[in-house]
Amino acid sequence: MTVRLYDSRAQELVDFVALEPGKVGLYVCGPTVQSSPHIGHLRSALVYDQWRRWLTWRGLDVTLVRNVTDIDDKILANASEAEEWWALAYRFELEFTAGYNALGVLPPTYEPRATASIGQMQEIIQRLIDRGHAYAASDDSGDVYFSTTSWATYGELTRQSLDDMAPAADADPRGKRDPRDFALWKGHKSGEPASASWPSPWGDGRPGWHIECSAMSSRYLGPTFDIHGGGLDLRFPHHENELAQSAAAGDGFARYWVHNGLVNVNGQKMSKSLGNSIFASELLSMASPLVVRYYLGSAHYRSTMDYHDGVLVEAEAALERIEVFLTRAHRRLASTRYVSEIVQDIPDAFAEAMDDDLSVPQALGVLHETVRAGNAAFDSEDLVAGARAAGAVIAMTDVLGINPLAVEWQTAANEPALAALSALVERLLADRTAAREGRDFAEADRLRDELAAAGIQIEDTPSGPHWSLAGQP
Numbered sequence: 001m002t003v004r005l006y007d008s009r010a011q012e013l014v015d016f017v018a019l020e021p022g023k024v025g026l027y028v029c030g031p032t033v034q035s036s037p038h039i040g041h042l043r044s045a046l047v048y049d050q051w052r053r054w055l056t057w058r059g060l061d062v063t064l065v066r067n068v069t070d071i072d073d074k075i076l077a078n079a080s081e082a083e084e085w086w087a088l089a090y091r092f093e094l095e096f097t098a099g100y101n102a103l104g105v106l107p108p109t110y111e112p113r114a115t116a117s118i119g120q121m122q123e124i125i126q127r128l129i130d131r132g133h134a135y136a137a138s139d140d141s142g143d144v145y146f147s148t149t150s151w152a153t154y155g156e157l158t159r160q161s162l163d164d165m166a167p168a169a170d171a172d173p174r175g176k177r178d179p180r181d182f183a184l185w186k187g188h189k190s191g192e193p194a195s196a197s198w199p200s201p202w203g204d205g206r207p208g209w210h211i212e213c214s215a216m217s218s219r220y221l222g223p224t225f226d227i228h229g230g231g232l233d234l235r236f237p238h239h240e241n242e243l244a245q246s247a248a249a250g251d252g253f254a255r256y257w258v259h260n261g262l263v264n265v266n267g268q269k270m271s272k273s274l275g276n277s278i279f280a281s282e283l284l285s286m287a288s289p290l291v292v293r294y295y296l297g298s299a300h301y302r303s304t305m306d307y308h309d310g311v312l313v314e315a316e317a318a319l320e321r322i323e324v325f326l327t328r329a330h331r332r333l334a335s336t337r338y339v340s341e342i343v344q345d346i347p348d349a350f351a352e353a354m355d356d357d358l359s360v361p362q363a364l365g366v367l368h369e370t371v372r373a374g375n376a377a378f379d380s381e382d383l384v385a386g387a388r389a390a391g392a393v394i395a396m397t398d399v400l401g402i403n404p405l406a407v408e409w410q411t412a413a414n415e416p417a418l419a420a421l422s423a424l425v426e427r428l429l430a431d432r433t434a435a436r437e438g439r440d441f442a443e444a445d446r447l448r449d450e451l452a453a454a455g456i457q458i459e460d461t462p463s464g465p466h467w468s469l470a471g472q473p
Contacts, residue, residue: 001058003355005227006302008235008257009157009243013357018226019255024055024062025225027217027254029234030111032069032209033092034078037099037280038270039296039307040263044231046293047260047301049105049401051229054354057346057399065220066108067213068093071115071206073170076196085196086115099280102289103296104401104408112216114207118198120215121207124249125184133248134184137175142187142203145171146210146245148180154244157257158236168237170208182241183208210241217242217254224252232259232302261304278307287312290409294319294402301358318368322397323404325371329390330405332378341387344395360400367396425456429465 003016018024028048031041045066052062070089079085100107125144128134133150137143148154148162155162167179171186187205188197197204207215217225223246230239239257246253262269265276283292295315299305333339347370353362374389397403428447435443448458457468 001355003055003058004357005256005258006357008259011159014256016226016256018060019224022059022061024060024227025221026052026055026062026064026227026229027213027221027225028064028066028108028228029213029230029238030066030068031093031096032072032074033089033096034072034074035092037092037096039265039278039280039283040231040270041096042099042103042280042283042292043263043296043305044260045100045105046103046296048229049103050297050301050360051227051258051358052106053399053401054358058355063110063221064106064108065110065112065217067216068096068111068113069209069212070113071196072209076192079193085193095280099284102284103293104289110220112220114212114216117212117215117219118207120219121211122185122200124211124215124218124245126201127249128184128245131248131250133245135177136202137187139175141172141175142185142200142205143171143175143183144185144202145176145181146184146241146248147177148182148244149178151244151248153247155240157240157243160236160240170237182210182237184211184245210238211245213238214242214246214249214251214253218246218251223250225254227256227258228254229258229260232261235259260301261299263305263307265307267306267308287316288409290402290404291316291319297360297400297402298364300361318364319402319404321368321371322393322402325374326390326393326403326405328378329374329386333383333387333390336383338383338387341384342391342394343388344391344398346395346399347392350392350396354399363396363400367393367400370396425451425467429458429467433465 004013005016006012007014026048028044031037048064048066052064055062070086070093075089076085079088083091125134128146129136129144132147134144134146137145148165155165162180165180167173168182171183173179184207185200185202185205186208187203188194196206198206217228228239228242243253264270265278268274268276270277286292287295291312292315295311296305298315298318329342333342347366350363350366353359353366356362370389370392374386374393377383377385377389394403398406403409428451432444432447435441435447451458451467458465459468
């Protein structure tokens with residue numbers, strides 16, 4: 001088994017070799033909790049959930065760290081007298097967590113908040129100062145900057161030359177030696193709340209954005225770890241700066257870099273100016289969470305997705321085909337000797353696709369072809385082949401987190417309505433059976449047509465009639 005991934009730093013597909021055999025340390029840049037989550041945030045979290053599930057299936061012990069940036073310029077700007085910055089951050093953090101949970105994204109092994117690692121950030125900053133790669137501002141502001149010209153390989157992640165870079169816009173430039181230097185520590189400014197400030201050797205203040213992830217990743221995964229992930233929009237300046245400051249401080253840092261593609265809406269990039277952002281709560285109100293998970297996870301993780309009308313309908317139809325087949329398999333094989341043939345094995349073609357840089361579209365192709373073959377097997381009464389197909393479909397949907405019959409996707413909210421519907425349909429079916437037994441075929445046909453008009457399908461089997469909603473199993 002060789003898992004291959006696209007390393008953004010090397011800009012090529014490479015074989016993944018774990019730092020420690022049998023284990024994987026995966027750090028993912030989580031949300032800056034300044035506002036509600038949108039469709040792009042959901043996709044990013046889902047991508048690394050898919051990576052985690054596949055690496056785990058391959059027998060690796062995955063430690064996934066996804067941080068929460070809970071102190072930031074925008075968080076302070078969005079706070080108010082009625083809602084302090086830490087309260088606002090926590091409110092939005094809960095919204096992100098609710099979105100992740102709805103999609104079945106597994107909780108990270110660790111989910112540190114930036115404000116809990118201030119000491120680790122200051123320790124890295126001091127190391128950088130001692131090594132000549134950082135300096136305190138000369139204007140007594142309390143700001144500390146990373147010296148980009150002091151690090152010869154600055155720009156290596158994004159293949160940029162320092163000469164071509166624009167000035168860093170993350171802090172007041174007056175105390176900088178070079179406009180491209182970025183903030184490691186931001187001195188407390190007039191008008192900022194005292195609660196958003198921590199003592200440091202350079203004066204009271206708060207961390208810059210980039211140093212937060214360097215501190216949290218090394219704290220929970222060690223100075224060198226396997227994979228650093230995040231959205232493509234974070235490559236520069238965030239990930240470039242993380243790499244530079246961590247390496248300059250003497251850490252090995254991430255051995256592989258993985259970036260997921262972004263989500264457009266009707267062919268356009270989401271932006272506040274266009275007013276086309278789709279928030280997580282809005283998306284999850286349009287379809288069931290399982291349908292949303294299928295849609296967001298159906299494209300290759302490095303591709304740009306485009307949301308437009310109809311995509312959720314297509315995802316729902318694809319899931320329906322899977323659910324119809326699995327329910328049919330259960331019905332046909334229950335109480336037969338063939339049920340032992342349902343062995344949950346991943347097909348080789350599926351595994352090959354997933355090993356190849358998590359090629360989920362190709363893996364889904366294998367899944368749906370197995371569903372087709374399984375239905376054909378049941379049509380021809382080949383119950384052994386049908387059972388084996390069912391086992392493979394269960395295994396593939398489980399590893400992707402999209403098994404429609406899995407308990408986590410069953411909603412108790414539908415049970416009362418289903419129970420009432422079932423009672424009515426069963427009564428009509430009993431009347432139809434009685435009519436047939438009395439050779440009143442006209443009445444039996446009338447009842448069948450009445451059920452069909454209401455969207456109820458009937459399948460007559462040796463054990464009696466089986467009913468389902470039209471298009472459902």
